[in-house]
Amino acid sequence: MLRYSNETLFGTMTTYPGWWVWNTEKVKSPDQFNKDLRTLLDNLNVQAASGGSLHKVAIGNITAPDFQTIYALVQCTPDLSLVDCQKCLYNAASDLPRCCNAKTGAQVLFSSCYLLYDVKIFYNQSRLDELVRVPPPPQPVQVPSPPVTTPPQPVPVPSPPVTTPPRPVPAPSPSPEDINVVESLHYDFDKIRAATNDFSENNKLGQGGFGPVYKGKLLSGQEMAVKRLSRNSGQGDIEFKNEVMLLAKLQHRNLVRLLGFSIGGKEKILIYEFVENASLDHFIFGSTKHSNLNWQERYKIIKGITRGLLYLHEDSRLRIIHRDLKASNILLDGDMNPKIADFGMARLVLTDETQANTTRIVGTYGYMAPEYAMHGQFSVKSDVFSFGVIVLEIISGQKSYYFQSGQNPKGLLSSAWKNWHEGTEANLIDPMMRGDLGILQDILRCIHIALLCVQENAADRPTMALVIQMLNSFSITLPVPLEPTFCVPAGYGTEIQEFNAREGDSNTFAESEVANSYQNDVSNTDLYPR
CATH class of the missing domain: 3.30.430.20 (Gnk2 domain, C-X8-C-X2-C motif)
Known part of the structure; x- marks a missing residue:
């Protein structure tokens, strides 16, 4: 060439x-x-x-x-x-x-x-x-003494990569430069207390598994979301600062941005940008805001989530697996741009590794990939599975674990595949969007892509890089998806269920000890660094 x-x-x-x-x-x-x-x-x-x-x-x-x-x-x-x-x-x-x-x-x-x-x-x-x-011919090395010829090194034959069990990445010891970065993110605790009116209930935005979230406003007029972490996390100040430093380096328009932190005695506070329009679930499931979400807005949200996940999986300094991606953890700003939130259950792995295992399973029923829920194996493909569920929820306006089709309640994944297989995808589309034939092609392609993402075998799911290409190019022929076989366990109604199956994962300290189901009026956020 x-x-x-x-x-x-x-x-x-x-x-x-x-x-x-x-x-x-x-x-x-x-x-x-x-x-x-x-x-x-x-x-x-x-x-x-x-x-x-x-x-x-x-x-x-x-x-x-x-x-x-x-x-x-x-x-x-x-x-x-x-x-x-x-x-x-x-x-x-x-x-x-x-x-x-x-x-x-x-x-x-x-x-x-x-x-x-x-x-x-x-x-x-x-x-x-x-x-x-065959290696390249040897090149003489010029040095003050008589020339020495460096013997050639053998070139390995290219072969398929070998999958080895990856290891989670611990927070590195901070360098002097990193210490300066961390200190620049530090907020005075008394100022945060005053900004939230002493953590007043009137300022409370929501309650997550790791503590409540409050709206705060500094004297300068800057608004923020203040996460008051529960005191039983067992995390020391140094470890907390290291995690903050890593999280602060995540800069992407489709991620909620960390503004800083505060420590006051046993109190640990995380401070995030304030996102005006709360969470996605209030728009696609809520009765009051549902009518404000047309297909153009939904399509923009799907693409924004895709870009944010691609950044976490491939473009950030460390590969980050979210592990709890769901509609309530997608926040919407004033222009309805999506921002992925809640990194409390996220895991960092080395950039050249693709999967890991855990003995402590955390997440939300209806969004969890089968290999993670049943065997504790998580990877970027686990997030891809959750993304596929969210896309189907956005298109249908129905929650993943309760989908009404006629008189019989069914799982959203099985209903989506059945309708796609039988050519009746229109039954899956939110009734608000069924009359516009001009958008039908985009919706049908998104359904197809979502079904590729929720296939049972993780290896069959596309990467987020491929998902972006599929969304942006109709010239790409989509493969036929296999029928999803993973179902939500019976008896989990309509409330979001978070659970902790087993204990013992020493590499994860930001996971709740007790499973709680919760709902609130604004958003469900566990904005805790991992």
Whole structure:
């Protein structure tokens, strides 16, 4: 490949400009051929992206219908990160239905990656093996003494990544610079007490599992949400400040912003930006504000939640798994932009790890992924499951654990899949939006994406990066979702239930000891750092 530009190239993933090239001959069984091709490209995508800084390339083949074999090669420029290489190759593969559907061979070439496939072999297997395995020639190192030649180091062969049990990330010891950051976030306790009128009940916004939330107003006129943490958390001042420091570095328009903290004796206070329009559940489930939420607003909220989750999962300094994503933890500002709140149950894991385990399960019935509820396994895909539930709630205007269809109450997930499978999705849509045919295509696609997110097997769910691409591009062909099989346990009515199944997870100190169900007039927020 040869590429030049008047802008910096290194480490930047670019898909424009791009080219398509394809064979004129078509395959005889396009549906099965396309499915096999997608499987092959997905596998090669992982192999190529996991290559080192010298080679990000993979080749392979798969048996296709009509006694054919599909051969494929995918490659990224080696300066790309693993995530950017995967994104680039995914975009390239997503272009195939538009340009080259059912063709016996095609190429998609982007500035940062490309893919080729054909029913005839076109690559030299032994040559590629040699290219990947042979290290570059040794380069002499110039030093004051006689020249010393550094022996070449062997280059490992790219292979699929091995999944190993990840470990939660403890709060790091603060550096002098971090200490200055923490101190700049510190508010005088007496000023916070005065701003909330001594934590008056008239200023109370809500009650969460880790303490009440109050509206406060400083003498400068600045409004804030003040979280008064319960005194039995068992967390010391140093650990608390470290957690605050990490949480304060999360800056995204779709996350509730931490303004600071305060400590007064045994009191620990978290101070957040005040969000005018309370929580999403009051709009989609409440009778008074329900009529104010049209599809355009709902669609904007869905996209905003997607961007916020993508930031937590991939773009922030540490990978953050929320673990309690639900409608009551999505706050809406004055322009109805969504802001993800309540990080009291969130977990930090290393950025190169994808899942973890816990012996203490916390969360909310109806939103919890099955692998987490039953086995304590949580990952970014657990949040994806919760996101899918929220999308279905936004579209239907019904709570996940109680969906009325005719005279028989059903779970929202099973009702959504049944209606999608039978082509009666209109039964799922909030009656307020059923008359506008102009929005139907967007709604049906969102239902389809949500069903992909709530599949039982975590590996079958898309990442939030892929969800964004699915929402933004109708040219991407969506796979067929599998029927969700996880149901809410019987006997959990219409109230939100939070529970703590088992104790003993020493890595998690911000989780409640006793399960409580609660509701309030503004929002359910547990804005506690993890």
